[in-house]
Amino acid sequence: MFNEIEEIVVKKEEIQKKVKELAYRISKDYENRELVLIGVLKGGFIFLADLMREMSIQVDMDFISVSSYGNSTQSSGVVRLIKDIDIDITNKYVLIVEDLVDTGLTLKYLKDLFNTREPIDVSICTILDKPSRREINIEIEYKGILIPDKFVVGYGLDYEGKYRNLPDVCVLK
Numbered sequence: 001m002f003n004e005i006e007e008i009v010v011k012k013e014e015i016q017k018k019v020k021e022l023a024y025r026i027s028k029d030y031e032n033r034e035l036v037l038i039g040v041l042k043g044g045f046i047f048l049a050d051l052m053r054e055m056s057i058q059v060d061m062d063f064i065s066v067s068s069y070g071n072s073t074q075s076s077g078v079v080r081l082i083k084d085i086d087i088d089i090t091n092k093y094v095l096i097v098e099d100l101v102d103t104g105l106t107l108k109y110l111k112d113l114f115n116t117r118e119p120i121d122v123s124i125c126t127i128l129d130k131p132s133r134r135e136i137n138i139e140i141e142y143k144g145i146l147i148p149d150k151f152v153v154g155y156g157l158d159y160e161g162k163y164r165n166l167p168d169v170c171v172l173k
């Protein structure tokens with residue numbers, strides 16, 4: 001697996017540092033509030049697990065699964081709901097936890113979907129941001145690390161289902 005890597009874009013130490021920073025900010029901002037973290041599967045599961053273990057407040061969590069990519073490296077532009085959350089988010093604070101914001105279409109879809117369920121607020125946290133490809137202007141309250149316009153894998157992100165377990169964010173050969 002490692003000999004298929006062309007370049008490391010973000011090292012695991014830099015990710016860890018950013019995760020701590022974000023967790024600290026979130027813990028302060030949501031103190032004494034009923035917060036639900038919603039991880040976006042599949043890519044967001046590693047970040048969610050790391051983020052919540054660095055947080056110092058009580059949180060509930062769930063996962064949602066959507067697909068916009070199929071098996072290619074280009075967004076299809078159509079977001080499909082694969083698995084919904086089980087918990088009730090009415091009158092709760094919701095924080096969507098994403099691996100990477102690219103076009104922004106996935107988050108727009110999720111934010112609109114959750115807002116129909118009358119939460120107090122829906123905010124967004126992403127560990128990686130690829131702003132050069134944004135198609136929809138979407139506000140991201142907790143932004144991690146900016147990356148260039150390259151297709152990356154690792155830290156939850158895949159290419160055709162593989163490479164999610166790479167500890168660094170990498171470009172393939």
Ligand code: IMP
Pocket residue numbers: 043068069075098099100101102103104105106107150151152153157158159
């Ligand atoms: P968006 O809807 O275009 O913002 O895409 C969001 C999702 O597409 C991300 O959460 C990723 O799961 C996936 N994605 C976007 N760019 C990449 C990439 O460079 N590598 C792997 N997955 C990506």
Ligand code: MG
Pocket residue numbers: 040041042043044098099100
């Ligand atoms: Mg994703």
